[in-house]
Amino acid sequence: MRVYLDHNATTPLRDEVVETMTGVLRDTFGNPSSTHEEGQAARRAVDHARESVAALLGVGAGDVLFTGGATESNNTVLLGMLPALAGDKRHIVSSVGEHPSVEAPLEVLERRGWRVTRVGIDADGLLDPAEVAASIEPDTALVSIIWANNETGVVQPIARIAELARERGVLMHTDATQAVGKVSVDIADMPVDLLSLTGHKLNAPKGIGCLLVRESIAFSGILHGGPQERGRRGGTENVACIAGLGAACELAIGELPERATLYAQLRDRLWDGIAAKVPNIARNGSETRVLPNTLNVEFAGAAGELLLQALDVEGVAVSSGAACHSGSIEPSAVLVAMGRTPEQARGSLRLSVGHGNDDSQIDRVLAILPDLVRRARSAE
Ligand SMILES: Cc1ncc(COP(=O)(O)O)c(C=O)c1O
Structure with a gap:
């Protein structure tokens, strides 16, 4: 799945x-x-x-x-x-x-x-x-x-x-x-x-x-x-x-607005789980003035591209930086403009929920993510 x-x-x-x-x-x-x-x-x-x-x-x-x-x-x-x-x-x-x-x-x-x-x-x-x-x-x-x-x-x-x-x-x-x-x-x-x-x-x-x-x-x-x-x-x-x-x-x-409420619940479940299970992480961007479906997380010390690939192998599709730029190792210009270092930007992933996602999918991601982050960090 x-x-x-x-x-x-x-x-x-x-x-x-x-x-x-x-x-x-x-x-x-x-x-x-x-x-x-x-x-x-x-x-x-x-x-x-x-x-x-x-x-x-x-x-x-x-x-x-x-x-x-x-x-x-x-x-x-x-x-x-x-x-x-x-x-x-x-x-x-x-x-x-x-x-x-x-x-x-x-x-x-x-x-x-x-x-x-x-x-x-x-x-x-x-x-x-x-x-x-x-x-x-x-x-x-x-x-x-x-x-x-x-x-x-x-x-x-x-x-x-x-x-x-x-x-x-x-x-x-x-x-x-x-x-x-x-x-x-x-x-x-x-x-x-x-x-x-x-x-x-x-x-x-x-x-x-x-x-x-x-x-x-x-x-x-x-x-x-x-x-x-x-x-x-x-x-x-x-x-x-x-x-x-x-x-x-x-x-x-x-x-709308039920859709926004559902997306926010899924996004917050994901963020709460990541924050509880993965050390050394930070959320990029305002937590209040943000789309209900979007989560951008810095996994300090991990290469975002590696983590993206490892997640893909495990059946999870996410993005590092803008999708139009994937394949490029340039750090996200937006994250850099927000004062993140190129390394912090490269360690960041965008996770964006939408139609078709549910709690069980979020829990599946949370079950595999901590180990994948550990491995991506030790690969550095
Ligand atoms: C903010 C924003 N503007 C414009 C576009 C371009 O949309 P399209 O590729 O469908 O022309 C995108 C798509 O990634 C986007 O996210």
Whole structure:
């Protein structure tokens, strides 16, 4: 029996999502742009999903633009919309804790002459909204801050940051990829202008996501082509995946906040067990301002990669650093930004729970972990 504790890397599809998608793949093959019944059936499937995503986020359906995932959403904001919207402005405020799909486009912009202020994070992984506000300059075009970090799960004070950006007349973008489906990401009353998410972190498929763009904001995309998505993203819609994302959002609407409570119980059972059974460990990141499913633990003196492999052999999937970086021995940049030494960062593992996990799985991990940590430490 495998125990999958890597839900921040990706999540299994829910049965309801598979059923919705299978139905669409089999029966709803039309092109949503076609005016005949086959096409209009596909159009209805896309429209229905758009309503579901919008309902989860507390926005209007017209604000939802389907994309190929959060990487595309983040690139669309930074490399598509921003250059078109910014006029003479050439400055962005972001943070040292962003996902590479924000950080890499920021570096592209820097090479094109933009300036980026990356606000730091403290030992708990939190940034100070006042520092974000103080970093805003007369030519700041955008504030882009991650909602919750993929490695530590630390949740930033996005509502406050968005208010401060709005007061200063600056657009606010947040990459909410890790938060959506785990905690409430209802931005009905939040001055967030742009928000990115991806389906596969909330039990929908990979390769589908969305960018929320308030209708008041002039849009400029990066995929030019047909009139799809009201001309904002050319390319025939991925109808089945869009329907799958919609179904996952409907599940999230029905299950939050019970889902968050369950995840937190499992995560806390794991942490309490580790703390009781394994010496010389420390938790990375705030214990209160954190996603309910995420635990990042430093096993002092053990190589995280070795421990990850040993756990995998025993049937347990976890992650060291960000999943996109696994295989690389670079210490996690986020942990280093929180003041951990490269050695401490390399000794850290991310354990993220989700749908399908239960107490017995957590107990199985706790039964094997102390010995594996002992062995990983003595292998150093
Ligand atoms: C915070 C965050 N942003 C963006 C992404 C990119 O999502 P995708 O690979 O689906 O485009 C991820 C996925 O790892 C993420 O965790």
